[in-house]
Amino acid sequence: MDKESFRQYGYQFVDWMVDYFAQIEALPVKLHLRPGEVRKKLPEKPPAQGESMDSVFKDFQDIILPGISHWQHPSWFAYFPANNSPPSILAEMLTAGIGAQCMVWQTSPAAAELEEVVMEWLRQMLGLPEGMAGVIQDTASTSTLVALLSARERATNFHANLKGIQNTLRVYASEETHSSIEKGVKIAGYGKENLRYIPTDDKFAMIPEKLEESIVEDKNKGFQPACVVGTVGTTSSTAVDPLASIGKICRRHDMWFHVDAAFSGTAAMLPEKKWMFEGVEYVDSFVFNPHKWMLTNFDCSAYFVKDSGTLIQTFAVHPEYLKTGVDAEVKNYRDWGIQLGRRFRALKLWFVIRYYGVKGLQKIVREHNRLAEMVKDWVKQDERFELMAPVPVSLVCFRLNDGRDEDQLNELNKEFLERLNRTGKLLLTQTSLRGKYVLRMSTAARLTEEKHVREAWELIRSTAGEVLS
Numbered sequence: 021m022d023k024e025s026f027r028q029y030g031y032q033f034v035d036w037m038v039d040y041f042a043q044i045e046a047l048p049v050k051l052h053l054r055p056g057e058v059r060k061k062l063p064e065k066p067p068a069q070g071e072s073m074d075s076v077f078k079d080f081q082d083i084i085l086p087g088i089s090h091w092q093h094p095s096w097f098a099y100f101p102a103n104n105s106p107p108s109i110l111a112e113m114l115t116a117g118i119g120a121q122c123m124v125w126q127t128s129p130a131a132a133e134l135e136e137v138v139m140e141w142l143r144q145m146l147g148l149p150e151g152m153a154g155v156i157q158d159t160a161s162t163s164t165l166v167a168l169l170s171a172r173e174r175a176t177n178f179h180a181n182l183k184g185i186q187n188t189l190r191v192y193a194s195e196e197t198h199s200s201i202e203k204g205v206k207i208a209g210y211g212k213e214n215l216r217y218i219p220t221d222d223k224f225a226m227i228p229e230k231l232e233e234s235i236v237e238d239k240n241k242g243f244q245p246a247c248v249v250g251t252v253g254t255t256s257s258t259a260v261d262p263l264a265s266i267g268k269i270c271r272r273h274d275m276w277f278h279v280d281a282a283f284s285g286t287a288a289m290l291p292e293k294k295w296m297f298e299g300v301e302y303v304d305s306f307v308f309n310p311h312k313w314m315l316t317n318f319d320c321s322a323y324f325v326k327d328s329g330t331l332i333q334t335f336a337v338h339p340e341y342l343k344t345g346v347d348a349e350v351k352n353y354r355d356w357g358i359q360l361g362r363r364f365r366a367l368k369l370w371f372v373i374r375y376y377g378v379k380g381l382q383k384i385v386r387e388h389n390r391l392a393e394m395v396k397d398w399v400k401q402d403e404r405f406e407l408m409a410p411v412p413v414s415l416v417c418f419r420l421n422d423g424r425d426e427d428q429l430n431e432l433n434k435e436f437l438e439r440l441n442r443t444g445k446l447l448l449t450q451t452s453l454r455g456k457y458v459l460r461m462s463t464a465a466r467l468t469e470e471k472h473v474r475e476a477w478e479l480i481r482s483t484a485g486e487v488l489s
Contacts, residue, residue, distance in 0.1 A: 021073070045472075048444030048445070049095050049096055049445070049447040050090070050441065050447050051086060051089075058083065061083045089447070091465075092466065093447075094469060095445060095446040095447070095475070096446075096447055097446055097448050097460075097463065098449040101466070102311060103314070103465065103466045104316070104317040105316070105376075107376075108316050111368035111370070111372075115365075115367050115368065121362070122353070123353070123354040123359075123360050123361055123362050124344060124353075124354055125350035125352055132351060132352075132353060134367065134370055135353065135365075138366045138370050138373065139155065139156070142322050142369075145373075145381075147297065148288075148300060149300065149326070152306070152325065153325055153328045154324045155323050155353055155356040156320060156353075156365045156366060156369070157307075157321040157323045158359070160309050160321050161200035161203065161204065162321065163307035163321050163323040164198075164200055164204045166335075166357050166358065167249075167307070167323075167325075168205060168210070168247060168278070169334050170304075170325070170334045171191075171278070172208055172209070172246060173334040174276060175246035175247075175276070176189075188242060188243045189214060189245075189247075190210075190238050190244065190245045190246060191215050191216070191247045192218055192231055192245065192249070193216075193226075193249040193250075193251075194250075194259075195218065195219060196224050196225075196254040196259055197249060197251055197280070198280060201215070201249050201280070218230050223259055224254060224257050224453065225262060228262055231248065232269050235273055245275050246275060246276060247276040247277075248275055248278070249279075251279070251281070252279060252280070252285065253282070253285070253413060255283075255451070256451040257451070257458075257460075258409075258412055258413050260284075260296045260412055263279065263297065263298060263302065263303065265299070266302075267301070268299075277305075278305045279303045282309045283312045283413075285307070286312070288308075289381060289382050290385060290386060290389075293412070293413070296412060304325065305323065305325045306324045307323045307324070308321075308322055310322055310372070313385065313464055314369075314381060315372050315466055316368055320368065332356065335355050342354070384466070385414075389413055391414065391470060392413065392416050392461075395416045395418075396416050398477055399416065399418045402484075404422065405418050406418060406419055406420075408458045415463075416461045417459070417460055417461075419459055420432055420433055429456070430456065431457075432487065433458070434457055435487060436484065436487045437450055443483075445475075446479060461476070
């Protein structure tokens with residue numbers, strides 16, 4: 021492609037993106053396709069000869085786009101958001117154009133130093149302890165795996181005189197923890213059987229006393245407690261584990277304390293939400309995802325660690341072909357995680373923070389929380405509905421409840437959710453809390469405004485009437 025064609029299609033694609041955002045509200049949030057519907061429209065063999073960009077782009081619009089769920093839709097109330105924003109998109113374009121490989125300082129000095137600065141900005145914005153160092157990973161699942169591997173490294177070194185220590189290390193997390201914890205425990209070599217789930221209270225938060233009982237019990241049986249994973253904002257209900265109490269237990273038992281705040285961590289910018297993070301000074305590592313609630317394109321996971329020496333010891337290798345003359349003076353982020361090759365993720369985060377500013381980001385997060393409070397109040401005021409969990413941030417968990425037994429209520433709410441989503445006017449998802457089928461409504465999409473939430477609630481109310489009749 022010559023430069024003028026590149027320029028032509030570049031302008032055309034930017035225009036398309038602008039129009040997409042302008043028209044997205046008129047699109048169905050999610051189309052209801054059957055598996056294989058998109059694939060059968062695609063040729064089985066690759067083209068022998070190159071095709072025109074006009075032809076490729078037409079197929080994108082005619083085949084691919086109709087099979088896309090519109091995550092940026094203002095009526096996207098499902099899962100958690102994967103927000104983007106115009107400044108982030110523009111930075112991603114520059115990143116793709118530059119095509120930098122950011123594995124060590126020497127391969128992209130500005131990328132390494134910008135990442136260092138932006139992560140320090142984030143540390144300040146969230147109020148994390150001074151001295152914690154940050155690095156950008158791809159996802160929270162990877163960040164948690166990095167924490168688990170670091171905890172294993174420290175525990176193995178601490179108990180180096182014990183044979184077979186690897187098979188006795190234990191990890192603890194609440195019964196509401198994210199599924200990535202179990203996956204990370206398996207990948208890190210602890211073994212699924214060495215992950216212990218700790219009971220939760222009526223707010224779905226870990227019970228510290230139950231945690232310590234489990235730790236003491238395991239020690240008496242010859243196990244070595246290595247790591248506790250706490251959560252600020254569980255996936256099912258945004259429950260908040262008591263960090264201070266858990267952190268003190270970890271200190272008493274020489275354990276690594278990792279905190280998963282993948283979605284809710286962005287709320288740490290707000291003074292009124294600091295209660296959620298009380299005790300953060302006890303944590304060894306902390307992760308949150310700017311690609312969820314901080315308007316930064318996926319993927320961008322911010323991982324902070326107190327002891328970067330253990331982190332580097334866990335991951336550093338020094339083949340001759342990667343050595344440089346400045347290694348002792350710089351941060352080579354290839355030693356801060358699993359990947360060798362690294363994208364220039366810091367650029368889009370830098371664009372977002374500079375464009376919106378801290379106050380602008382705070383305003384957006386506050387508004388999303390306000391919208392959730394509105395929904396919570398509506399749920400409580402309508403006797404057909406039941407609020408199923410506290411609402412610390414921008415997620416409301418609720419269900420229909422007309423007095424049927426639990427099995428019948430589960431089936432009722434499953435039908436209720438399916439009817440809502442079939443309209444194409446919104447998208448909600450479900451979870452299970454204490455075996456109860458629960459609808460989740462997240463109000464944190466960038467384009468979501470009060471009018472969209474009110475329209476969604478009217479649809480929820482009218483559909484409830486249909487289902488109950």
